[in-house]
Amino acid sequence: MENFKELLINCTYLIASFLFIFGIKRMSSPATAKNGNLVSGIGMLLAILVTLLDRHILSYELIILGLVIGSAIGAVLAYKVEMTAMPQMVGLLNGFGGGASALVGMAEYYNTSLHGFPDDGGKFLVSVGLSLLIGAVTFTGSLIAFGKLQGLVTGKVVKLPGQNPIVVLLILSILGLVGFGMADPGNLIYFELVVFLSLVLGVLLVMPIGGADMPVAISLLNSYSGLAGAATGFVIDNNMLIIAGALVGASGIILTNIMCKAMNRSIMNVLLGGWANTAESGSGDTDKKDLVVKSVDTEEAAMLFSGASKVVIVPGYGMAVSQAQHAVKDLMNVLEKNGTEVRFAIHPVAGRMPGHMNILLAESNVPYDKLFALEEINDDFKNADISLVIGANDVVNPAARNNPQSTIYGMPILNVDYSKTVIVVKRSMNAGYAGIENELFYMDNTLMYFGDAKDAVTKLVNELKSMNS
């Protein structure tokens, strides 16, 4: 009977691993993605149910209580969260995943210490050390990232004096403590210190990351949460955990890489709070003072739009902040009614997490086949009558192409300046995240349309409607 149960459990884990892989495979197209998520969820459900048969489980009270509380909190979070707050949500979920892995590592360690360590204690203890380190770093790091995105912690770059040596020292101490813990397995204090120092390390690693660099931080923490799960798989000798953890780890690393490339920066530069330090240095802005900024009012902007046949809309974080996605969708409708072709150009780092703009526009019912990635649409800006930039700044700054002195030089940008007319919706002339002037605003074919994104676009829509009627 016991043998049969064990076989059933292991076979189900195999099926669940397959379902996770298959589920992610179905994420390769928006048409199949919903089904893929369901498939992966079924894998998870099977894995949880069959684990309840495990012979090590002797009582169910705490399990049931935990399942009920966790599910309730998770469901409420999932249904209440605003689409604009999705980066915080993902940040928080990363943290819970990492925290759970660290707790399992510690629970296994305490429990094993009561019954004596196995003969190959080295492998067990190294795995415990890794799951504690990665899990705890993911936990506090994600809480700080959540705080930064939610505005509870400053979005600025925060560094201790001597930050980098302190971080290196911390990591070495943690590794050293794992070594001591292995040499003296009966003494629990070493691994308890590992947890404590790792929690501190998580805070120190995320504090220097600036607000607009959060897409990188969130992606990286996502990867960590997977690796923490894989480490826990090594602790409890479970292939399914290792497979699932490795998949998530790979996913996070790939996204991190895409984000860094889209900013033409190295991962180290982002993690060490790179931009904020160099932002003010030499971009040769002095002659900008003489340049003129042309602005338009609603009526003039509406006139231009009514004469345009091809429009490209470029959304940025400003659209999310002012919740302008529904107004933007209305604008698309009214323009299309006029026979104008409307497309959206989305920079990989627009917003605060990968794909942030896409879910906002999906929320407001913009069909996903109107959303184009940078490389898909960049050669087409020259054919656009109007490029409408809504709350984006650094990602459309031509300095990235033609000013080698600029801090953002070399970063791939959306070439909106090649279109016949550029209209920029922006609250003021303030600089973007990189802290540099945007020469786009001073160009001959650029018109500034000042105002909050939602207000400005709504006014534009109303004006266009009244012109049509």
Place this chain on the structure above:
Amino acid sequence: MEGSSLLMLIYVFVLATFVGVELINKVPPTLHTPLMSGSNAISGITIIGSLIAAGLGEITASSIMGFVAVVFAMINVVGGYLVTDRMLRMFKKK
């Protein structure tokens, strides 16, 4: 699976990472947010370990930690899958 399987576990980890890289590279940018929240939910698989720790029978430091881990992992799993589903339902083609 007994202790000697460390090398096997590493094999599995390395191969799964390769599979992950191949699959994730095919996910279009428009789905990157749901990909993150969905893969996030998968990392809640650590629930397996927490269930066993929480079910040890007596109330010890381990079972209390196991209980908290069940809560955390379940928030991760349920929150992750549901919010991903909510997002993916919004993606429509014209």
